[in-house]
Amino acid sequence: MKRNGLCVHCGKIDQLMHDLCNECYEIEQNNIKAVKKVLFKYPNSNAIDLSIKTGISIDGITRLIKKGTLI
Ligand SMILES: [Zn+2]
Numbered sequence: 001m002k003r004n005g006l007c008v009h010c011g012k013i014d015q016l017m018h019d020l021c022n023e024c025y026e027i028e029q030n031n032i033k034a035v036k037k038v039l040f041k042y043p044n045s046n047a048i049d050l051s052i053k054t055g056i057s058i059d060g061i062t063r064l065i066k067k068g069t070l071i
Contacts, residue, residue: 018067031056032069039070 006013007021009028014021020028034054038045043052047065051058064070 028069030062030063031060035061035064035070 003016004013005019007016007024008019009024010021012023013019017025018028028065031054034056035050038050038053042049045053047058047061050056050061054061
């Protein structure tokens with residue numbers, strides 16, 4: 001479901017998907033894929049390990065975990 005609003009990631013006003021603009025939503029989908037790949041290889045990784053191995057900020061990782069997209 002799309003609605004207009006402020007992207008929680010970059011602050012752009014756009015049509016949002018899960019509180020993200022199109023651009024950030026795509027980036028997030030790629031981030032999720034990257035994190036899942038690392039988790040598959042290293043199931044006991046913590047947020048810091050994931051951040052180092054994927055290049056995503058720890059903030060970004062914890063946001064994905066909080067949203068439950070990785071489980
Ligand atoms: Zn955005």
